[in-house]
Amino acid sequence: MTTYLVGREKVREYAHAIGETSPLCHDVEAARAAGFADLVAPPMFACVYSWPALAPVVLDPETGVDFSRLVHGGQEFTWHEPVVAGDEITTEAALKEKAERAGLGYFTFTTRSVNQRGELVCEGEWLNIVR
Amino acid sequence: MAEHREVTVTPDRYVTYRYAGASGDFNPIHLDDEFARSVGLPSKILHGLWTMAQVARVQSDDPLALKSLSVQFRGLGVPEQEITITCKPGEDGVVAVEAVQNGNKLVRRGKAVLRI
Numbered sequence: 001m002t003t004y005l006v007g008r009e010k011v012r013e014y015a016h017a018i019g020e021t022s023p024l025c026h027d028v029e030a031a032r033a034a035g036f037a038d039l040v041a042p043p044m045f046a047c048v049y050s051w052p053a054l055a056p057v058v059l060d061p062e063t064g065v066d067f068s069r070l071v072h073g074g075q076e077f078t079w080h081e082p083v084v085a086g087d088e089i090t091t092e093a094a095l096k097e098k099a100e101r102a103g104l105g106y107f108t109f110t111t112r113s114v115n116q117r118g119e120l121v122c123e124g125e126w127l128n129i130v131r
Numbered sequence: 132m133a134e135h136r137e138v139t140v141t142p143d144r145y146v147t148y149r150y151a152g153a154s155g156d157f158n159p160i161h162l163d164d165e166f167a168r169s170v171g172l173p174s175k176i177l178h179g180l181w182t183m184a185q186v187a188r189v190q191s192d193d194p195l196a197l198k199s200l201s202v203q204f205r206g207l208g209v210p211e212q213e214i215t216i217t218c219k220p221g222e223d224g225v226v227a228v229e230a231v232q233n234g235n236k237l238v239r240r241g242k243a244v245l246r247i
Contacts (some may be wrong), residue, residue: 005163010153013152013153014153014154015152016149016153017146017149017152017153017154017181018150018153018181018184018185018188019140019185019188020184020188020194022192022193022194024192024193024194024195029232040194042184042187042188042194043187043194043195043197043200044180044183044184044187044188047154047180047193048154048155051155051156068170071201071204071205072145072179072180072204073240074201074202074203074204075179075183075202075204076199076200076201076202077199077200077201077202078198078199079195079198082195083247125201127203
């Protein structure tokens with residue numbers, strides 16, 4: 001389990017990197033006028049706050065993933081409460097399923113992220129394939 | 132309901148560097164052509180999650196409209212080549228999404244659900 005503090009400039013940097021131009025993600029006044037405490041994180045920012053919790057589970061020798069042969073096979077996110085700059089997001093990650101088919105290893109991980117008020121913000125399912 | 136539409140996005144030459152910094156994913160397959168070729172890739176490749184972020188972004192002008200998104204990653208994306216994202220809303224409120232670059236499906240069986 002990790003807790004990630006969402007920084008205002010990190011939200012801007014991430015939004016810029018993915019080409020998100022919504023004023024909610026760049027302009028604090030616009031975000032406040034829309035009723036948010038600060039800049040709003042784009043939905044896919046979920047990767048940023050959940051990965052620190054997931055990485056140790058993926059890399060755990062007991063999981064048995066050879067990281068150099070890892071391919072990202074699929075990804076699913078469900079979003080709940082909005083995430084804004086200043087939020088502290090706590091994520092729990094787990095290995096859900098491990099299977100082998102046709103010489104490939106299929107690893108499904110889950111993440112569940114809540115904010116500082118304990119409200120659910122995002123659930124993720126990450127499918128990784130080891131060649 | 133969103134209309135059926137196609138959006139094109141062309142990742143510029145340096146997008147993988149910006150995304151690496153923003154996301155913290157500095158895997159050299161995304162940053163270094165020589166390294167990428169040494170592990171059997173054609174050149175440095177796009178981050179799959181960057182491509183997924185494009186699929187997410189084109190669903191609505193409102194970044195909070197997206198309720199859920201699931202994708203399968205297939206082909207490997209490269210910088211400086213146009214990507215076409217196709218969104219087909221279904222009867223059930225689920226938008227079927229694909230992202231294709233040079234005939235190569237980067238994202239297939241994408242399913243997006245928007246808040247009403």
